[in-house]
Amino acid sequence: MTVSIDTHSACVDFPIFDAKTRSLKKAFLGKAGGTIGRNASDVVVVEALRDITLSLREGDRVGLVGHNGAGKSTLLRLLAGIYEPTRGSAVVRGRVAPVFDLGVGMDPEISGYENIIIRGLFLGQTRKQMASKIDEIAEFTELGDYLDMPLRTYSTGMRVRIAMGVVTSIDPEILLLDEGIGAVDAEFMKKARTRLQELVKRSGILVFASHSNEFLAQLCDTAMWIDHGQVRQQGGIEDVVRAYEGDDAGDHVAHILRELAASDSERDGTASDSERDGTASDGERGA
Numbered sequence: 195m196t197v198s199i200d201t202h203s204a205c206v207d208f209p210i211f212d213a214k215t216r217s218l219k220k221a222f223l224g225k226a227g228g229t230i231g232r233n234a235s236d237v238v239v240v241e242a243l244r245d246i247t248l249s250l251r252e253g254d255r256v257g258l259v260g261h262n263g264a265g266k267s268t269l270l271r272l273l274a275g276i277y278e279p280t281r282g283s284a285v286v287r288g289r290v291a292p293v294f295d296l297g298v299g300m301d302p303e304i305s306g307y308e309n310i311i312i313r314g315l316f317l318g319q320t321r322k323q324m325a326s327k328i329d330e331i332a333e334f335t336e337l338g339d340y341l342d343m344p345l346r347t348y349s350t351g352m353r354v355r356i357a358m359g360v361v362t363s364i365d366p367e368i369l370l371l372d373e374g375i376g377a378v379d380a381e382f383m384k385k386a387r388t389r390l391q392e393l394v395k396r397s398g399i400l401v402f403a404s405h406s407n408e409f410l411a412q413l414c415d416t417a418m419w420i421d422h423g424q425v426r427q428q429g430g431i432e433d434v435v436r437a438y439e440g441d442d443a444g445d446h447v448a449h450i451l452r453e454l455a456a457s458d459s460e461r462d463g464t465a466s467d468s469e470r471d472g473t474a475s476d477g478e479r480g481a
C-alpha cells in the first residue's frame with residue numbers, strides 16, 4: 195500500500211461552552227493561540243485550524259514550526275485521526291504511529307518488560323513483533339534488573355528510556371512526532387538521536403512539530419509554518435525558519451544542514467553495517 199496524507203480545506207474548531215463572552219474582543223488576534231470566534235449556533239469557538247490543504251507522499255519529512263497555540267499539535271492530532279475536521283477533509287492512508295506523549299500507554303503496576311510490549315501494541319505493533327525486539331530494546335535502555343520491577347518504581351528519565359526504546363524500534367508507515375521527545379537527559383539523547391534518525395529513515399512519512407531548530411534540521415527536509423491555524427509558508431527548512439524566526443535562526447539551520455551533509459559524506463566513504471542494514475529495511479518496508 196502506498197502511504198499518503200491529503201487534507202483539503204480542513205478546519206478544526208473547539209467549541210467552548212463556558213467562555214466568558216463579555217470579555218471577548220471580536221476579531222482580536224493575539225500573538226499566541228488560534229482565532230476566537232463564534233460558530234453558526236453563536237457558541238464561542240477556538241478556530242485551531244483553518245483551511246489546511248496539504249498533500250504528503252512517501253519520503254516526505256515535514257517539520258511544523260509556529261508560535262504557541264498556532265495549531266501544530268492540533269494538526270498532528272487531526273492526521274492521527276484523534277480529531278475529525280469540523281469542515282473540509284483529511285484522508286490518511288497508511289499505519290500511523292502517533293508519538294505525542296511518551297507516557298501514554300504505560301501502566302505503573304506492571305514491569306518494564308511488560309510495558310515495552312504494551313507500549314509497542316499501542317503503536318500498532320503485534321505481540322510477536324515486540325517479542326522479537328524486546329532483548330534489543332532492553333539493552334538500549336540500560337535498565338538491567340529494573341526491567342523486572344513495576345514501572346512505578348522508575349524515575350521520569352527511566353520511563354522515558356523505555357518509551358524511547360520502544361518508539362525507535364518500530365517500523366511506522368506514517369510517523370507523527372510531537373516535540374516532547376526532546377526532553378531527555380543529554381547523554382541519553384546523544385545515544386537516542388542516532389536511533390531516532392534511523393527510525394525517521396525507515397518511516398514512509400514524517401510530520402514533526404518542534405521548537406528546536408536543531409532537531410528539525412536533523413530530522414526534516416521541508417517545513418511548514420503554521421500561524422494562527424493557517425499555513426503561512428511551506429518550503430525548504432532553512433527558508434521557512436528564516437521567514438518565521440529571522441536571519442540568525444536561518445543561518446543556524448543552514449550551518450546544521452552543512453554539518454550534517456559533511457558527516458553524511460564522511461560516513462558514505464566507509465559505509466557501516468548499520469547503514470547497510472538501514473538501506474535494506476528501507477527496501478523491505480511497505481511490502
Ligand SMILES: Nc1ncnc2c1ncn2[C@@H]1O[C@H](COP(=O)(O)OP(=O)(O)OP(=O)(O)O)[C@@H](O)[C@H]1O
Binds near residue numbers: 240241261263266
Ligand atoms: N482541547 C482543546 N480545547 C479548546 N481549545 C484547544 C484545545 N486544544 C487546543 N486548543 C486551542 O487550539 C489552538 C491550537 O493549539 P495547539 O495545541 O494545536 O497549538 P501548538 O501550535 O501545538 O502550540 P504549542 O507550540 O504551544 O504546543 C490554541 O488556541 C489552543 O488554545
